[in-house]
Amino acid sequence: MTANAALDAAQAAVHGAGPSPFIAGLTVFVLAVFVGYHVVWKVTPALHTPLMAVTNAISAVIIVGALLAAGPEGFGTATALGLVAVTLAAVNLFGGFLVTQRMLAMFKKKK
16 A cells, blocks of 8 residues: 555545445345344244334334424325324334233233
8 A cells, every 4th residue: 555545545534435325224124124123033932022012112213213204394105105104103013002002902911
């Protein structure tokens, strides 16, 4: 490596030149899928109900993001996709709470 190449590399590192935002986002997505897969499959059956509650909380966060996407004035593609995301996340959220409630009811003692 020549002195000029080393200087250029150092300047690129200082000024934030790195992988493109797409590659960085793709890397985070792949790592999240990998970690999520291993975390979910390592859960014992006794913890599935609390895990469902956590996924419901994640769906609630998705709804907040979808509302932000659907919120801008005017009706464009982002607003339409945000509305679809709000609808699907709401179905997932309420359905998840119903399933969790039914699972918890199975553990109650019968009278």
